[in-house]
Amino acid sequence: DVKVTQSSRYLVKRTGEKVFLECVQDMDHENMFWYRQDPGLGLRLIYFSYDVKMKEKGDIPEGYSVSREKKERFSLILESASTNQTSMYLCASSRPTGNYGYTFGSGTRLTVV
Amino acid sequence: SQQGEEDPQALSIQEGENATMNCSYKTSINNLQWYRQNSGRGLVHLILIRSNEREKHSGRLRVTLDTSKKSSSLLITASRAADTASYFCATDARMGGKLIFGQGTELSVKP
Numbered sequence: 001d002v003k004v005t006q007s008s009r010y011l012v013k014r015t016g017e018k019v020f021l022e023c024v025q026d027m028d029h030e031n032m033f034w035y036r037q038d039p040g041l042g043l044r045l046i047y048f049s050y051d052v053k054m055k056e057k058g059d060i061p062e063g064y065s066v067s068r069e070k071k072e073r074f075s076l077i078l079e080s081a082s083t084n085q086t087s088m089y090l091c092a093s094s095r096p097t098g099n100y101g102y103t104f105g106s107g108t109r110l111t112v113v
Numbered sequence: 114s115q116q117g118e119e120d121p122q123a124l125s126i127q128e129g130e131n132a133t134m135n136c137s138y139k140t141s142i143n144n145l146q147w148y149r150q151n152s153g154r155g156l157v158h159l160i161l162i163r164s165n166e167r168e169k170h171s172g173r174l175r176v177t178l179d180t181s182k183k184s185s186s187l188l189i190t191a192s193r194a195a196d197t198a199s200y201f202c203a204t205d206a207r208m209g210g211k212l213i214f215g216q217g218t219e220l221s222v223k224p
């Protein structure tokens with residue numbers, strides 16, 4: 001069964017901490033994405049990557065960075081966590097050509113206190 | 114950026130009834146996709162319809178696409194309590210590109 005695995009289901013961090021959210025996929029997908037989901041705002045794209053070591057900003061990249069050193073792993077980094085980054089974070093992967101859906105991970109619910 | 118907007122925001126029906134959710138978007142697309150999300154979990158891809166298609170079926174799901182009106186609908190027939198979830202439409206403006214999601218329709222199916 002193909003999978004996107006996010007390292008933590010729930011995470012509680014303190015304001016100012018550096019936070020790493022890890023995502024691993026086993027489908028050899030080129031494309032990987034990070035979204036955050038908030039009530040009333042839907043899913044918003046933070047960063048995405050079309051290949052190893054490549055990254056592109058999404059709609060809300062401020063306060064975040066990403067790393068993709070290996071094809072199967074896409075990490076989201078909160079450089080200095082703030083309370084407004086409390087959210088559900090969703091990782092997804094897809095094939096590079098169109099007309100295929102995304103495969104999502106189960107999500108990480110991050111609380112910054 | 115373009116965004117799908119779902120209507121209604123919430124829908125409550127009885128088991129066995131049909132559920133219809135609508136999605137509108139703003140710019141031209143290559144495809145439109147529907148996803149389902151159970152409470153607190155990740156999204157699951159349900160169905161994809163290309164811009165040159167008008168209707169697509171998958172089991173109890175029927176999706177229509179009207180590119181002239183920039184709208185799509187998802188019909189779930191003979192709904193079950195297990196269909197209770199949030200449903201999102203997402204648009205792909207370029208092949209293999211990023212998806213833009215709507216805010217979702219929350220479906221509640223009562224036994």
